Amino acid sequence: MPEIAEVARIVHFIRKHLLNKTIAKCTAIDDANIYGKNLTGATTGAEFQKHLTGRKIIGTGQQGKYFWIxxxxxxxxxxxxxxxxxxxxxxxxxxxxxKKDGQPDQEWPPKFWKFQLxxxxxxxxxxxxxxxxxxxxxxxIRLVDCPGDQIRDNSPLVENGPDxxxxxxxxxxxxxxxKCRGKKVPIKAMLLDQANISGIGNWVGDEIMYNAKIHPEQYANTLSDAQIEQLLNSIHYVxxxxxxxxxDSEKFPEDWLFKHRWGKGKKDAAKTLPNGEKIQFLTVGGRTSAVVPSVQKKTGLVAKEIDEAVSDSENPKRGRATKDTLGGEKSKKRKSKQEAPEEEIKPRNAKAGKVKPEHVQENVDDPRANSTAVSRRRPTRHKA
Structure with missing residues (x-):
């Protein structure tokens, strides 16, 4: 999945090739999924084609994983x-x-195109x-109807955190x-939630955690001031x-986790960093995380330990459950669901009152993988 750096890459090429150019021709196909469907700024292939043809490109920009023209x-x-x-x-x-030859594709238009300029x-x-x-x-792909310098003040960007x-x-x-003091969630999950901060995805999150020497499962609200300062430095650095x-991953520092993490699941794959430190994989917030246990120590409670502490202190060990205790348990479950972070912000479907995800997460951790397997979330059923 393209993250903050990959999006910065395409913004660079838009500036290089398209800035101050006039679009003589735009061809777009209708695809309700791609063009936003029930989201703010939704359009159609035909409308997109109409609004871009004849227009001059005068700027481009980025906020996390979003970019615009x-x-x-x-x-x-x-x-x-x-x-x-x-x-x-x-x-x-x-x-x-x-690619091995470094040459652009000879086939044009390329497969799976949605619009051409x-x-x-x-x-x-x-x-x-x-x-x-x-x-x-x-x-x-959406069309946002506002002055060009106000794009970030409108949906979907306004709902996202800073870049x-x-x-x-x-x-x-x-x-x-x-952010950390108010979030009772694993720190990596907090960083993946685009409502908190824009652009950090799975591999960037792991690199930040490794550089900061923080375990991804540790709850955000248990980090010390020193850890938060180190985390900030790592966010900016990575x-x-x-x-x-x-x-361009070939230009990443040699001591980055990214350079060595992709051996997971491959025969004879390296399980260690060049300095001998072992890499392990676990699931945090529904995502596969690469962790170096010798570097990333748990210095505070993690999800399971917090749940056990709450259970020991608040739940009666014997006796019948009262209305108060039942109500408390239900309240905690509801609160837990509300606090569960998502990597992408989910806009509301005004008609159905249901949450609709921007996109679903990958089953594979390696962004270079060509598998088309994806996981779909089932929509929540609502009682009439």
Whole structure:
């Protein structure tokens, strides 16, 4: 799944190839999943095509996993790659995993395209062709009708937390302390929740945890001031470093966990870092997490230990349950469900009153995997 660094990469290529160009032709196919369906800013392939044709691209930007193109006239396209989306350019290979030959695909348009752009021919400049592709159809494309400098003040961006690179001045020690003190969830799960902070996904979260020497299962509200300060430094370091090299993993530091974690599940795969420290894998917040136990020590309670402590102190060991104790248990269960974090913010479906996810999570941890297996969440049934 493209995370903060991969999105920074595509914003770079949009600036390089499309900035100040006029869109001579836009072709889009109708795909209700891709174009937002019941979400704010939802559109159709036909409407998208209509609003982009003839418009000039005057800017672009990013907030976490979202990016957008600013046109000379609203509405503006705001996009999210989901699990496997990307923006291809015919003239240059832009994907963050290089092919062996390093050459762009010869087939054009590429498979699984959702829209194509072609720029106007200008004296002394080549025509630029670009195509948004998504094999798994969990990407999102919307049109946001507002001034270009107010895109972040509108849905879906306004519901998301600050970007640790773009909004570095907002992601401060006091800000992070406030988030951690108020969150009774595993610290990694807190970072994956885009409502708290934008752009951190599974591998970035693991890299931050490893660099900060914090166990991903430890509850956020048990971290010391010193740990929170270290966590902040690691958030800035990992996110900035990854974005500076445009998500090119070959340029990541050699001591990063990313360089060695992908051996999981492969025959004769390395289970240790170059310094001999062992890598283990566990599930945190529904995601596979790479952990180095010798470095990432638990210094506070984790989920199971907190549940046991609450059970020992609050639940009577004998006797019949009273209305008060039953009510308390139900209340705790309801609260637990409310506090359970999700990696992506879930907008409300106004008609049905149901929560609808932006996209579902992958079953595979390796972003280079080509498997199309995905896990779908079943919608909650509501009594009439």
């Amino acid at each position: 600013i046109l000379d006239k609203a509405p503006h396209p705001v996009m999210h790659f989901g699990m496997s989306g990307w923006l291809n350019f015919r003239s240059e290979e832009t994907y963050y995993y290089r 072609e720029t106007k021919a200008e004296p002394g400049e080549d025509i630029v062709e670009a195509a948004f592709v998504d094999m798994r159809r969990f990407a999102r 640790p690179v773009v909004d570095k001045d907002k992601v401060t020690t006091e800000w992070l302390k406030g 996110c900035s470093t990854a974005c500076d090299v445009l998500g």
